[in-house]
Amino acid sequence: xxxxxxxxxxxxxxxxxxxxSSFLNEKNRISSQVEQLHFxxxxxxxxxECSSAPSHLDAVFNxxxxxxxxxxxxxxxLLDKHFLKTAVxxxxxxxxxxxxxxxxDNCVALMPNGQLSLSLDKDSFELLGAEGKPSRxxxxxxxxxxxxxxxxxxxxxxxGRGYQxxxxxxxxxxxxxTDFLLSHHPGGGASLQALLSRYDxxxxxxxxxxxxxxxxxxxxxxxxDLQSCDPHSLLEWIGxxxxxxxxxxxxxxxxxxxxxxxxxxxxxxxxxxxxxxxLLPQDVHRLIQQIRYYLEQPRLESWVSLTVHGFxxxxxxxxxxxxxxxxGGENFYSLLMFHDHTYQLHLATGAHDTxxx
Amino acid sequence: MSPTDKKDKPAVYQxxxxxxxxxxxxxxxxxxxxxxxxxxxxxxxxxxxxxGLKSLYGEVGAALTxxxxxxxxxxxxxxxxxxxxxxxxxxxxxxLLGSYQNQACAFRVLQVSPFLLALTGNSRELQLD
Numbered sequence: 001x002x003x004x005x006x007x008x009x010x011x012x013x014x015x016x017x018x019x020x021s022s023f024l025n026e027k028n029r030i031s032s033q034v035e036q037l038h039f040x041x042x043x044x045x046x047x048x049e050c051s052s053a054p055s056h057l058d059a060v061f062n063x064x065x066x067x068x069x070x071x072x073x074x075x076x077x078l079l080d081k082h083f084l085k086t087a088v089x090x091x092x093x094x095x096x097x098x099x100x101x102x103x104x105d106n107c108v109a110l111m112p113n114g115q116l117s118l119s120l121d122k123d124s125f126e127l128l129g130a131e132g133k134p135s136r137x138x139x140x141x142x143x144x145x146x147x148x149x150x151x152x153x154x155x156x157x158x159x160g161r162g163y164q165x166x167x168x169x170x171x172x173x174x175x176x177x178t179d180f181l182l183s184h185h186p187g188g189g190a191s192l193q194a195l196l197s198r199y200d201x202x203x204x205x206x207x208x209x210x211x212x213x214x215x216x217x218x219x220x221x222x223x224x225d226l227q228s229c230d231p232h233s234l235l236e237w238i239g240x241x242x243x244x245x246x247x248x249x250x251x252x253x254x255x256x257x258x259x260x261x262x263x264x265x266x267x268x269x270x271x272x273x274x275x276x277x278x279l280l281p282q283d284v285h286r287l288i289q290q291i292r293y294y295l296e297q298p299r300l301e302s303w304v305s306l307t308v309h310g311f312x313x314x315x316x317x318x319x320x321x322x323x324x325x326x327x328g329g330e331n332f333y334s335l336l337m338f339h340d341h342t343y344q345l346h347l348a349t350g351a352h353d354t355x356x357x
Numbered sequence: 358m359s360p361t362d363k364k365d366k367p368a369v370y371q372x373x374x375x376x377x378x379x380x381x382x383x384x385x386x387x388x389x390x391x392x393x394x395x396x397x398x399x400x401x402x403x404x405x406x407x408x409g410l411k412s413l414y415g416e417v418g419a420a421l422t423x424x425x426x427x428x429x430x431x432x433x434x435x436x437x438x439x440x441x442x443x444x445x446x447x448x449x450x451x452x453l454l455g456s457y458q459n460q461a462c463a464f465r466v467l468q469v470s471p472f473l474l475a476l477t478g479n480s481r482e483l484q485l486d
Contacts, residue, residue, distance in 0.1 A: 328470040355374065
């Protein structure tokens with residue numbers, strides 16, 4: 001008799017890293033942790049006991065850098081000599097393919113340090129003929145490959161063998177074209193004009209939306225050290241607020257039993273602001289500084305929550321590490337800041353990801 | 358250590374890594390019906406899913422508790438919460454639910470995650486055109 005044990009309880013691996021520290025602690029790594037998520041899709045902020053954002057915060061929300069959408073861009077354009085010289089070598093270009101799914105299609109990412117990452121299916125990889133490695137997340141059969149090149153390295157200098165090989169591959173053999181999102185540091189936008197002028201492009205400002213909540217039950221969050229709320233319940237509550245899900249359920253309710261974690265309190269009003277688009281870590285840094293300044297003033301509630309979501313279909317996440325989608329492609333972090341400069345940082349990721357640093 | 362020393366000392370750095378520790382999984386699902394004008398209330402939908410669990414896993418399966426966190430009647434889209442160990446049972450019941458009141462139907466599972474927060478930040482919803 002063959003014994004088959006089917007474990008219906010199993011779910012794919014997920015990680016939640018919980019950091020506690022203070023901005024005043026000189027060894028805190030918040031800056032590098034914000035930097036490691038290059039491609040951010042959404043930033044949402046929850047301000048308790050606040051009905052409208054003060055002007056300095058409002059200014060930051062509305063000053064996230066705009067980005068470009070280039071439709072049907074051939075990827076070999078990222079190797080264009082002029083583009084490399086004026087943009088990539090200056091170290092400030094973020095680019096990621098749009099409307100490509102990492103579990104189905106070919107995806108491309110260009111990081112500010114000049115690394116170009118291509119996540120390709122088997123046929124595309126063989127057609128391209130460039131050096132690459134099988135994906136870390138292949139299961140049994142090798143069906144996905146990753147080609148990662150450093151465009152600033154001497155081996156990829158225009159005219160060199162490595163450069164020519166990749167360029168020929170992208171131009172004549174594979175002819176990879178995708179919609180592409182491209183962002184840029186302010187003061188460097190002019191260098192993109194040559195590339196943009198050759199294709200159908202549009203500029204977009206990140207979409208800012210806000211709504212006010214009234215009589216919101218929220219966990220009692222006094223300070224980092226006195227935290228009694230467990231991380232998963234806290235993140236669930238923040239998610240419920242973001243999704244406009246009610247936490248006012250009695251235990252006998254038929255539909256839902258979701259409740260606010262105890263110990264809890266009620267705030268008469270709260271402001272939730274969301275920004276969506278291709279968002280840069282530099283703008284997230286500025287926002288964190290302004291929120292710290294906001295918290296220094298005496299407030300009724302002494303905390304603010306900030307959540308940053310990475311792109312689900314980015315070939316890289318948490319630095320230059322490979323990212324994929326198994327059942328989900330979550331890669332986000334949630335920063336809970338307190339008035340005494342302490343913070344709790346929760347970094348969450350799914351099965352096809354490395355552990356965030 | 359004097360009291361003033363303790364006050365001036367900044368918080369110590371602490372890191373905890375939790376693996377597979379989420380007690381719940383969350384699903385974003387959409388019900389597609391043959392007759393697109395049919396409307397269901399939240400209670401109807403939950404009862405329908407329970408009937409699906411019952412037909413596949415019996416009475417014990419139907420006792421699997423899940424929550425209907427949010428429901429949009431116009432798009433028939435719902436957020437569900439289930440214990441992680443019950444995810445496979447719930448998901449398989451949704452897959453095999455084929456008819457609602459004598460009309461063909463299908464559940465589209467749009468997103469699954471151990472974090473509710475991930476369901477609100479799905480970059481696949483980014484519309485730029």
